[in-house]
Amino acid sequence: MKIATFNINGIKARLQALTDWLEEARPDVALLQEIKSTDENFPAAHFEGLGYHVAAHGQKSFNGVAILSKPEMADIRRGLPGDEADEQARWIEATVQGAQGPLRICGLYLPNGNPVPGPKFDYKLAWMDRLHDRAQELLAAEAPALMAGDYNVIPQDKDARNPEAWTDDALAQPESRAAFRRILNLGFTDAVRACHPRADIYTFWDYQAGAWNRDHGIRIDHVLLTPQAADRLTDCGIDRDLRGGDKPSDHVPVWVELDI
């Protein structure tokens, strides 16, 4: 089963590029972030026409996540537990059935957190605490599961082409990195690093300052696997060519292949 995560930066602006990629890459499941759309305005019928079931968790203008899945989805849950007052649409999960059993799939859009310091950075760290708690629950189930999406965390200096350019940014703060490690160290596998240990692997290039042409990228889109899912990992990749295509998102898809 091929599962991909893709921060599309607006469904309206990305409908054509996303459709072309779905038809080319043919993921069984696509986790989307920054749909920037309400559930009502998300073009579900369009994706159903491409053979996908659709589950969206959106809001007006900003944020928003969705799952496109060829297999039927069960037990769909929207919103990260732990704060009833949080109205930002950043988390969705569902269970899909593989040939050998179920897989729990979580899609996330972690808060950016800039500027540092400030309330947005505080919100990021609080959100990561809640993510830690949900991650712990997933591990306790001792079953195949993954959490994939735009983590807005550069885990290590080697995950940036120019780490010195990010020292004041929320994505590279020691607190952001520690919170990410704390989740990883519960027992998750960073799938991309498991497949590609070499340094220069990026998933995001800013629209500004010719970042793409100069390959000034960062690795912030991650797929974290429980041990039971990591045991099934056969391949993974980053579709970086999309960044050079027509009307690209500033992120590119990251995918894993699981024998499940």
Next chain:
DNA sequence: ATGTCGTAACGTTTACGA
């Protein structure tokens, strides 16, 4: 060039978030 996008609205331009 504080360098670019996407979204929304008191819209032909500005504000915000990234």
